[in-house]
Amino acid sequence: MSKLKAMRFDTLAVHAGQEPDPLSGAVMTPIVLSSTFAQDGPGKPRAYEYSRTDNPTRRTLEHCLAALEGSKHALAFASGCAAMSTILHVLRPGDHVIACDDLYGGSYRILKKVMGPLGLESTQVDLSDPRRLDEVIRPNTKLVWIETPTNPTLKLIDISAVAERCKSRSIPLVVDNTFATPYLQKPLELGATLVVHSTTKYLNGHSDVVGGCVMTNDSGWHEQLRFLQNAIGAVPSPFDCYLVLRGIKTLHLRMERHVQNAHRVAYFLASHPMVERVIYPGLPSHPQHELAKKQMKAAGGMLSFVVRGGDEVARIALSETSVFTCAESLGGVESLIEMPSIMTHGSIPPEQRKALGIVDGFVRISVGVEDPDDLCEDLDQALRKAGKKNGLL
């Protein structure tokens, strides 16, 4: 591991935290299913005690995640939501959290409907202008939580600018880096205190695991979260840890192709007669295209667009795709298409959705790694069918 510390991202993705098994020489990390571990005597554990507390496969994954994000510490969780819930358990009733306005629906639900009734106060604000933070900070503000790019309107938030404002008031900043991955964006280097991921998405990359993680350089935060990881117990199974480790080995390759394909699809949709607007940070038409170039290595594999004719037409188009699967989630090798208003973001009140720009006909796609011509042709035939059925073409 120590030799690897100086290695570059692609090498870390394949090797970090992983050595051939000292007993068998197995090149791939063993899946250690044991829930408990023998002790040399009462109260004399060897390296491990009990798998909720720590587990060899999970520890390997945590080392790998820390190496990729460039952090001192990483903790793995049973889902992205479990990671978020565990972080929020550090706070106390009466504490106040500021979150960006465009938040994944499940994150919004935890903040408002789970932690709200327990006394956690929260305010959402559009942090694509970081100065807005100053308007909502209170004496009891204990955490700022942002996503960038945001889900699903793909707004960008200037991490350095928000981090500076947080630092001057000693408020920790959490960045949900799920959409970008550490391959494209490194929030800790830009001043964030904690980074969270839903590993369900790009890090695993194959739509066969639900998982999450938290990374930090702050040992105080790490110790609190490690305590809660064990105490609350929202930990991933060893098998899921193995799958995420395996998925990560190709993260750099997959992300390159996701980005290439997303650019192709974005330009294709931008000139399509059934599309009103394409939102993709990699397009010069995106209002924060310059920030994307500054803060991200590339614009990622997620894009949203607005179908001409509204929800009804979009609904038909989504039933007509054959390469794109109509499904929630994102970040897998396969392309997915969805309508946030009735799927991923259904838990956000309709007025709030509209204010965010999740308008009639709003569609989000996760561009996979298939042949880009097949992706464009599939969207084209589905949109044309929907347009013809509604007399728009």
Ligand SMILES: Cc1ncc(COP(=O)(O)O)c(C=O)c1O
């Ligand atoms: C940006 C973002 N953060 C967090 C989550 C929650 O992750 P999980 O579904 O693994 O709990 C999601 C899920 O879609 C997400 O898109």
